[in-house]
Amino acid sequence: MAVLNITPDSFSDGGQLFSQKEIDIDKVLRTVEAMIDESADIIDLGGESTRPGATPITVQQELDRVIPVLELLSKRFDTIFSVDTSSPEVMLEADKAGAHLINDVRALRREGALDAALETGLPVCLMHMQNGPKSMQHNPQYQNVVSDVINFLDRRKLQCIAAGIPSDQILLDPGFGFGKTLDHNLALFSGLTQLAEQNHPIVVGLSRKSMIGQILDAEVNDRLIGSVTMALLSTQKIFSVGGSVILRVHDVKETKQALDVWHATEK
Numbered sequence: 001m002a003v004l005n006i007t008p009d010s011f012s013d014g015g016q017l018f019s020q021k022e023i024d025i026d027k028v029l030r031t032v033e034a035m036i037d038e039s040a041d042i043i044d045l046g047g048e049s050t051r052p053g054a055t056p057i058t059v060q061q062e063l064d065r066v067i068p069v070l071e072l073l074s075k076r077f078d079t080i081f082s083v084d085t086s087s088p089e090v091m092l093e094a095d096k097a098g099a100h101l102i103n104d105v106r107a108l109r110r111e112g113a114l115d116a117a118l119e120t121g122l123p124v125c126l127m128h129m130q131n132g133p134k135s136m137q138h139n140p141q142y143q144n145v146v147s148d149v150i151n152f153l154d155r156r157k158l159q160c161i162a163a164g165i166p167s168d169q170i171l172l173d174p175g176f177g178f179g180k181t182l183d184h185n186l187a188l189f190s191g192l193t194q195l196a197e198q199n200h201p202i203v204v205g206l207s208r209k210s211m212i213g214q215i216l217d218a219e220v221n222d223r224l225i226g227s228v229t230m231a232l233l234s235t236q237k238i239f240s241v242g243g244s245v246i247l248r249v250h251d252v253k254e255t256k257q258a259l260d261v262w263h264a265t266e267k
């Protein structure tokens with residue numbers, strides 16, 4: 001899953017698809033084409049930054065950023081588009097514009113989100129986040145981060161199933177970096193096997209995140225090797241218990257190369 005941020009302020013690639021404060025459509029098209037060439041299977045399109053401290057935008061701003069781009073991309077490219085949103089209005093419009101998956105960092109907890117997701121009939125990714133992006137890194141606390149996150153995802157999953165979303169349309173994501181310290185993230189990383197045993201595909205988003213910056217003392221533009229290493233290690237962990245994984249990454253080519261080398265050695 002390749003990250004396509006149509007945002008001016010995302011933590012690692014914010015503003016890259018803008019020219020003079022406007023979305024640069026040619027750049028978006030070239031970027032998506034490259035991601036697909038590099039073997040991305042899913043393009044995850046987001047219009048609102050969820051980095052720590054991010055300022056929320058209005059629903060209309062999010063619609064204006066995401067929907068016209070998604071309409072264009074889904075007509076132009078024969079690939080899977082996921083929409084990274086928590087807004088029911090955006091979910092409904094994204095469905096009409098050609099989205100195939102809803103990726104919600106708030107696990108459909110916003111008012112009306114669960115009903116909207118159900119109405120679209122699209123698969124959903126439920127992610128764990130403690131508090132919202134604005135305050136989530138202010139002293140996050142857990143009894144036991146692995147069981148707290150697994151229990152949260154299990155509850156949300158059961159609520160979605162009770163509402164009518166089929167179980168096999170639900171993906172789970174521990175939400176690395178969303179209301180977690182480095183120790184929490186490392187514990188969750190070890191606990192990926194337990195999460196994978198829930199029998200849902202696991203979405204892992206570690207690419208360029210601060211956890212890697214903290215381990216390596218590296219700025220965001222110097223986290224490629226750490227990101228690829230984490231992608232490979234998380235895949236190995238999840239596969240070791242027969243699970244399946246979707247890696248949400250910025251660097252498609254490099255991640256795919258690491259996976260290809262690993263697969264070649266497994267033959």
Ligand code: 9MG
Pocket residue numbers: 046050084103104105125127173175176203204205206248
């Ligand atoms: C939108 N977004 C940013 N980070 C993410 C992550 O780790 N997982 C998912 N599902 N979405 C994310």
